[in-house]
Amino acid sequence: MNCQSDHSAPLRVLVTxxxxxxxxxxxxxxxxxxxxxxxxxxxxxxxKDANLMSMEETRAVFEKHRPTHVIHLxxxxxxxxxxxxxxxxxxxxxxxxxxxxxxxxxxVGAVKVVSCLSTCIFPDKxxxxxxxxxxxxxxxxxxxxxxxxxxxxxDVHNRAYxxxxxxxxxxxxxxxxxxxxxxxxxxxxxxxxGLIHKAYIAxxxxxxxxxxxxxxxRRQFIxxxxxxxxFLWVLREYPEVDPVILSVGEEEEVSIKEAAEAVVxxxxxxxxxxxxxxxxxGQFKKTxxxxxxxxxxxxxxxxxxxxxxxxxxxxxxxxxxxxxx
Numbered sequence: 001m002n003c004q005s006d007h008s009a010p011l012r013v014l015v016t017x018x019x020x021x022x023x024x025x026x027x028x029x030x031x032x033x034x035x036x037x038x039x040x041x042x043x044x045x046x047x048k049d050a051n052l053m054s055m056e057e058t059r060a061v062f063e064k065h066r067p068t069h070v071i072h073l074x075x076x077x078x079x080x081x082x083x084x085x086x087x088x089x090x091x092x093x094x095x096x097x098x099x100x101x102x103x104x105x106x107x108v109g110a111v112k113v114v115s116c117l118s119t120c121i122f123p124d125k126x127x128x129x130x131x132x133x134x135x136x137x138x139x140x141x142x143x144x145x146x147x148x149x150x151x152x153x154x155d156v157h158n159r160a161y162x163x164x165x166x167x168x169x170x171x172x173x174x175x176x177x178x179x180x181x182x183x184x185x186x187x188x189x190x191x192x193x194g195l196i197h198k199a200y201i202a203x204x205x206x207x208x209x210x211x212x213x214x215x216x217x218r219r220q221f222i223x224x225x226x227x228x229x230x231f232l233w234v235l236r237e238y239p240e241v242d243p244v245i246l247s248v249g250e251e252e253e254v255s256i257k258e259a260a261e262a263v264v265x266x267x268x269x270x271x272x273x274x275x276x277x278x279x280x281x282g283q284f285k286k287t288x289x290x291x292x293x294x295x296x297x298x299x300x301x302x303x304x305x306x307x308x309x310x311x312x313x314x315x316x317x318x319x320x321x322x323x324x325x
Contacts, residue, residue, distance in 0.1 A: 001159065001241040003168035010039030013235070014065050014110075016052060016101055017073030018044025022116065022174075024181035025224035026071065026231055035232050043067070045074070053096040055103070062104035069235055070105045072098070072115040077147070077183075084280075087146030094150035102157050106167060113169040114234050117155070117243060119220075119286045121148045121173070129250050129289035132173070132243050141283045155243060162241045172234055175247040175288055179224030179308065180315035184325040191256060192221060192309075195263045196316055197325055208272040209264065212279035215257030220247050220288060223308035233297065247290045248302050262306055266313040 017023050023044055029035040030042050043065050050061040052074050076093040098115070105113045122130045123138030135155055140148035154171050161167035176190065183189045184197040195211065202209040230246045238244060254262070260273060293300070303311075316323055 001162055002239045003162060003166070003170075003241050009068070010037065010041070011069050011235075012041045012065065012067050013043065013069045013071060014062070014067035015042065015044045015071045015073060017046075017075065019046040019181075020073060021177060021179060021182045021224050022073050022227060022231070025179055025228035028225060029228040029232060033229075035229070047074075052100055053093055055100045058100035058104045059107065062108045062110075066108050067105070068111050070101070070110050070113040071231060071235060072101050072105075072113055074101070075116070075147075075151075084143050087144070089146070090144065091146035091150050094147060095153065098150065098154050098157065102154075102161065102169060105169070106161060106165065111168060112235065113158075113167075114231065114238075115154045115158070115169070115171040117151045117171050117173045118148075119173060119175050119245075119247075119288050120144055120283070121152045122286055122288075124283065128285065128287040130245075130286060131289045132245055132292055135243070143280070143282055158241055158243075168241070170234070170238065170241050171243040172231065173243050173245045173247075173288070174227050175220035175222050175245075175286075177222055177224050177227055179312050180319075182224070182312070182324070184316060184323050186325075189325075191219065192259060192263070192312075193316075195260055196267070196313055199260075199263050199267050199269050200316065200320070202271055203267060203269050206271065208274045209260070209269060210274050210276050211256065211260045212276050213256060213281040214277050215260065215275045216255055217281050217283065218253045218255050218285040218287070219259070220250070220253050221259070221305060221308075222247055223303045223305075223312075226302050226308075230293070230297075230300070238296065244292050244296075245288045245290055246293060247288045248305075249290055249294075250287050252302070252305065253285070253287055254305065262309050263313065266306070266310045267317075 124141040182193040
């Protein structure tokens, strides 16, 4: 489904979740890399500006800024163990947020909305690599079904807004995002920032680095700054309502064991690395195809994983006191 978002005047872009990992990366690209065009206005919302679970507050903040374009990043998020505990909360809160944001965007006449999904929305039992046509082909992994179904519903929302109102609302599906300003919580964070934090502490205390699980699951990691650059392309150029996977290629997939080894190298960790196999592994793999992205942007080059990881580790060490953890 192709949609043309005709808009010649300078954009006024509202970014929800503007202080999170991806929001901060988009801020960096817009402000430090010249990502914004002349006359454009970029507004980065945080949870202090509005509670997006409230329609009243969401409507008010959209009325205040009246964006022409929206990048929707805000969500209730967490790692494997937090998801396993709170599936109902993840389902309800994200459904409210997404419904409120898309409806408020529609009401103020926003020309385009780009929402952020996740590869965990894909069916658990599937063939690999996964592509954009397979989102609804079966239930997601049971560990985070609440979050996964809520995110899947954004695709349903987008198609319905297009069918009923001709709205150019679309979505991107990044693989595992990491970078500066991530949540480095060991309990609730994602795998890579959690490993970085654990290795940092183990180094300080002279103890072994304990990696949860067997280390065998495989993941594709995308650097937040690469993702931010691609988000701007989707906002300006991508013509479809159907989502697009934003990811490094299948050949760039790494095991959790390899990721841990890369963290050890980046932090120059000298201790022992131990795998705690009593902890759950989660989904073994969710290999995604970036063929669609590659068709549109054959020249795009991703930051090499080891370089991106080193930059992330350096940022974490330099900002340890203020980092989310």
